[in-house]
Amino acid sequence: MGNFKYYLTLAARNLWRQRRRTILTFLAVSLGLASFLVADSLMKGLDKQSIDNLITLETGELRLTAPGYIDIKEEDPLKKLLPKDQKLLALLAEDSEIAGLAPRLSFPVRVGNGWDEYPQEAVGIDPVKDTEVFKVKDYLVEGRWPEAGYEVLISRDTAKILELGIGDYLLMTTRTKSGAFQAVDMEIVGIVNTVNPNTNNQVFLPLAAAQEIVGVPDFLSQVDLRLAAGVDAREKAASLKEKIAGAGFQVETQPWQEMAEEFLQISKTKNAFIGIFLMMILLIATVGIVNSILLATIERTREIGVLKAMGMTEGNIVRLFLVEAALIGLLGSGAGLAIALAGEYYMVNVGLDMTEIIGNLDVGYPITGLIKGAWNPGTMVGGFFFCLLVCVLAGILPARYGAKKEPIEALRRV
Amino acid sequence: MFVRKIVRTVLAALLLVAVSLPVLGAELSVDEIMAKLDENMFIEKIQYKATMVTINRGREITKEMTVKAIADTHALVEFTNRRDRGTRYLKIDDELWMRFPDTEEIVKISGHMLRQGMMGSDISYEDALESSKLQENYTAKLLGSETVNGRECYLVELTVKPGKEVAYPTRKMWVDKEHFTVWKEEMYAQSGKLVKESKTLAVTEIDGRVLPTEVVMENKLRRGSQTRMTLYDIELGGDFSQEDFSLRALTRP
Structure with missing residues (x-):
């Protein structure tokens, strides 16, 4: 435990020392996660809202016919x-x-x-x-x-x-x-x-x-x-x-899912595309995070040499970099989650008025005007841990690469 | 003696006049009028060519067509004007098919299309292809006599018989007292609202019948919209039967 505290303190000091890089990585993590979560919330909201609109304006939940x-x-x-x-x-x-x-x-x-x-x-x-x-x-x-x-x-x-x-x-x-x-x-x-x-x-x-x-x-x-x-x-x-x-x-009874079969089919196809779009947001965020951590580690190869020369083992160095990556991942993801919470709160309670953007065009969704978001706790938890994992994984490889080098060789690098 | 002869002659003449009066000026009963109207207007088989001019808010569209029909059950319409050349409609009872020349495709059109204006005109397929006997579907009432186009006409009001399915529940017709052709007609909706008015502009005698050959139909629900239909090369009867009205006939070159 004491050992962990030592690594944590050292990692925190390192992050503080490399303030500019820390901020960049922090921004990549937090903004990447936040934009993914808000976009997901909006898409879920759009889907939920269009189903609500369908039920409350067109089909009801169940229909009885001859x-x-x-x-x-x-x-x-x-x-x-x-x-x-x-x-x-x-x-x-x-x-x-x-x-x-x-x-x-x-x-x-x-x-x-x-x-x-x-x-x-x-x-x-x-x-x-x-x-x-x-x-x-x-x-x-x-x-x-x-x-x-x-x-x-x-x-x-x-x-x-x-x-x-x-x-x-x-x-x-x-x-x-x-x-x-x-x-x-x-x-x-x-x-x-x-x-x-x-x-x-x-x-x-x-x-x-x-x-x-x-x-x-x-x-x-x-x-x-x-x-x-x-x-x-x-x-x-x-x-x-x-x-x-x-x-x-x-009588014949028809649940709304049957009446909206065509709509749901279109919605399913759309959701597949939306999924790809969201994955791309996540991928961009991941690349940003990985890039930021990779560079931070590689640029510190010389520092790794110093640490090794001072007696730190390979394992110590990898652990130190992992804690650093986890710490920044934790901070970034936490902040991303906070931003997403605020953004989603606005989207759920106030919403986006699309009238200015699309007018009353039929865009395939039975929806016009105000578009609201939907809470997505599952995606929030998943997104948080995903970002954390990406940060840690992104930290491991370069740390191991750097730690394996001889101190002299590592020190020779700028 | 002479006076008595004169009186007798006068009396005899008066008697003759009195006896013959109802015959000379005999107003037919409404059923007789309808029977004669049906006799003149109901056609078992007909083929003709027609020009249809639709005017809507000053815009004029002209269509040419050839029509072949058996009563009101079978009809084959082919448009011959340049723009629609080759477009054909086949009607068998209440079903309607359409063939587009470009795609050679046959499309079944739902029944309610029969109630729509033919090629954007004010004349529906029902109006154009209707040839059932009026007496079968309507009860008639004689409202009086009026002159239309300089012709003495009976004004008859038709009301649909219970259980009969017709497009217009009420119609008023101005029937020529001599030829039993219709010079003017008003068609009413269930609500009593006037929907359409048709006026005959010209008639032609064919095989002992006097048939309208130029009719203008005005849509009373759309201001400024009317359709004029002129029929020519009319042939009653003809060498065709129900078998000639098939989907194959739609695609025949």
């Missing part, structure tokens, strides 16, 4: 609908693992101002229940949530393209279930600007109006669910289907 609906949704979504049965809704409401349920009716429409028209998806919502599952209402930028009658909520993009505002009428055309042409004027009561581009291509209207417009008074496209905390969507999808079948209803 059997076969998923296959014909794109072709003719009104062909296979779910009866709006109070018993079924009550069964869902009683389930303690279900935290919210939103009955919805979706169908394709063309929305216009009398001059231009664009395809969108109309979503009939229960004005109260929908907010139990979805957060669309939180993104209201003007007006109010549709409540009853032929009221409609549109996205800011749609309002801008059609040059319409609150109080104006949106001309909505579609086909009824029987294929008849339908055209209605809907009063715009609210404008939203969500962070999910898919949601911004939807128009929201009261469920009763939607049902009347397409001629299906007692039917729904789906019941979207929010699950209680800790309930696994996949497991619940299976158990709920069985439970509902037991009560005499035929």
